[in-house]
Amino acid sequence: MLKPEPAGGPTPQLFFQTANAYQRSQALKAAIDLDLFTAIGLGHDQVPTLAERCGAATRGVRILADYLTIQGFLTKEGDRYKLTPDSALFLDRRSPAYMGSVLGFLHAPKFIAAFENLTEAVRKGGTVAGEAGTVSPEHPLWVDFARSMIPMMAKPAEEIGMFVRQSQPNVKKVLDIAAGHGLFGIEIAARCPEAEVTALDWPNVLTVARELAHKSGIESRYHTIAGDAFQQEFGEGYDLVLLTNFLHHFSMQTCESLLRKIHRSLAPGGRVITLEFVPHDDRVTPPPVAEFSLIMLATTPEGDAYTFREYEQMFAAAGFARTELHPVAGSIEQVLVSMR
Numbered sequence: 563m564l565k566p567e568p569a570g571g572p573t574p575q576l577f578f579q580t581a582n583a584y585q586r587s588q589a590l591k592a593a594i595d596l597d598l599f600t601a602i603g604l605g606h607d608q609v610p611t612l613a614e615r616c617g618a619a620t621r622g623v624r625i626l627a628d629y630l631t632i633q634g635f636l637t638k639e640g641d642r643y644k645l646t647p648d649s650a651l652f653l654d655r656r657s658p659a660y661m662g663s664v665l666g667f668l669h670a671p672k673f674i675a676a677f678e679n680l681t682e683a684v685r686k687g688g689t690v691a692g693e694a695g696t697v698s699p700e701h702p703l704w705v706d707f708a709r710s711m712i713p714m715m716a717k718p719a720e721e722i723g724m725f726v727r728q729s730q731p732n733v734k735k736v737l738d739i740a741a742g743h744g745l746f747g748i749e750i751a752a753r754c755p756e757a758e759v760t761a762l763d764w765p766n767v768l769t770v771a772r773e774l775a776h777k778s779g780i781e782s783r784y785h786t787i788a789g790d791a792f793q794q795e796f797g798e799g800y801d802l803v804l805l806t807n808f809l810h811h812f813s814m815q816t817c818e819s820l821l822r823k824i825h826r827s828l829a830p831g832g833r834v835i836t837l838e839f840v841p842h843d844d845r846v847t848p849p850p851v852a853e854f855s856l857i858m859l860a861t862t863p864e865g866d867a868y869t870f871r872e873y874e875q876m877f878a879a880a881g882f883a884r885t886e887l888h889p890v891a892g893s894i895e896q897v898l899v900s901m902r
């Protein structure tokens with residue numbers, strides 16, 4: 563006779579959910595491609611008008627909208643759909659916090675491809691997507707990153723801009739290492755009128771940063787160094803060096819050698835601001851932060867999500883006097899402030 567499983571009994575639910583997780587991300591991508599969230603935000607809340615607005619079949623839209631309701635992106639009352647507050651903020655194209663473009667990086671074919679042979683990456687202990695994965699010189703994926711990820715970095719960049727404005731208002735020489743889109747340095751230039759920002763990155767990526775500096779009206783105080791952060795001369799006398807989302811791509815030893823070079827480039831009293839995924843010492847919490855390590859396994863030869871203890875050790879070994887950890891509002895990443 564069929565009987566319900568007792569509560570707390572074994573269940574294959576996690577296995578099925580995880581095995582099918584790709585369907586969830588593809589459904590989200592389809593909805594963003596069709597601009598379904600914006601259409602619902604505009605009040606097209608029933609299948610026929612929604613389908614017309616999105617240029618899709620009624621059967622397709624019904625099944626997709628129901629699936630997104632099940633996943634928690636929409637709510638449904640009778641036959642009418644509504645955006646949840648999070649979907650309205652992040653997935654309606656008219657919102658200033660719209661995140662749709664972020665899939666341009668997170669779903670970039672080269673990025674997904676790095677996960678297609680994860681078994682081999684685990685065997686090897688590093689990426690099998692080419693010799694150096696995403697840290698190969700001038701890897702084209704970084705242009706996708708620079709063009710797509712601004713919505714995700716807007717909030718932490720603003721927070722760091724405000725932090726510098728408060729704690730180092732007269733900052734003059736700023737070096738933004740691996741600047742990408744450039745937003746972090748640009749937010750500082752926008753808030754600190756004496757700041758001269760030098761952005762370093764691969765040449766094709768700097769094109770994107772320069773465009774943004776121009777749009778932000780700070781281009782006369784924006785300078786660039788094109789090339790490899792490990793090879794190029796930085797110059798000296800910097801009051802502030804920004805290291806956002808860079809160290810996690812490399813081994814501790816490689817990070818340490820870069821930090822030594824940075825230490826030499828700082829003026830007395832200079833600081834480094836690092837933005838990173840910093841898991842607890844157990845390396846499994848908080849989950850969204852600790853999970854970042856898997857991305858480094860799939861996409862880089864030796865990168866990792868390092869703990870605060872490990873960062874403290876790297877900065878100390880490179881000659882820094884002290885490193886502090888600060889939370890960042892609106893982000894799962896944290897800021898490390900290291901004093902020369």
Ligand SMILES: Nc1ncnc2c1ncn2[C@@H]1O[C@H](CSCC[C@H]([NH3+])C(=O)O)[C@@H](O)[C@H]1O
Pocket residue numbers: 696697704707708711715739740741742743744746762763764767789790791792805806807808
């Ligand atoms: N060896 C290298 N030298 C200089 N830049 C690099 C190197 N390897 C990777 N990058 C850049 O590192 C950046 C990592 S993404 C981080 C971008 C930005 N700082 C942010 O926090 O959002 C990309 O823009 C890459 O082009």
